[in-house]
Amino acid sequence: MANEENLKKIRSTSEARELGKKGGKASGKSRRKKANLKNALNTILTAEATSETAQILEELGFENTNEMAIMFSLTQQAMKGNVRAIELINKMATSEKDDLDRKEQRARIKALEIANKAASEHQNIQDEQLIIVDEWKDEDG
Known part of the structure; x- marks a missing residue:
């Protein structure tokens, strides 16, 4: 249970700065390693590719790369009934479309929001009551 005894003390500005530097350096190192x-x-x-798959790929007119060899092998596994291979192929085939669909949907939503905002502003202008004053009367007179 939280109480004052087990809470960490507030760090000084210099301590926080030093910890921030350490975290930033570690983050940069991790990012570079990942890249x-x-x-x-x-x-x-x-x-x-340097296997017999390479020869088959060339005969079929595909690029002779390890990437294509992997895709070819994955397809062969799926054709043999490997459910995981089928799921992976399905995921790879549909994921790009899904990403594009999401981007398009976000763009449409944003356009609709802008149109709705413009329409509501236009409606507010039309709803305001205009008072035309022909003569100005002072409060005194």
Whole structure:
């Protein structure tokens, strides 16, 4: 249960700054490591395949890359009845469409919100009562 005895004391500005620096440096290091890993994987996937699958890919007119070899092998597994392979292919085939659909939907919603805001502002202007004063009367007279 929380009480004053087990709460951490408020850190000074300099302590908070030092901890922030440490966290920032660790975050940057982690990001660079992740980016390097992604680049390495991309290099491996785009390299030429050197298996019998490579020959089949060339005969079928596909790119001879490790990426295409993996996709070809995955397709073969799915055709043999591997449910996980089927699920993965389905997910890969539909995920891009879903992302595009979501982007399009967000754009449409934003456009509708802007149109609704403009319409309501226009409606507010029309709803205001206009008073035309031909002569101005002073309170005194």
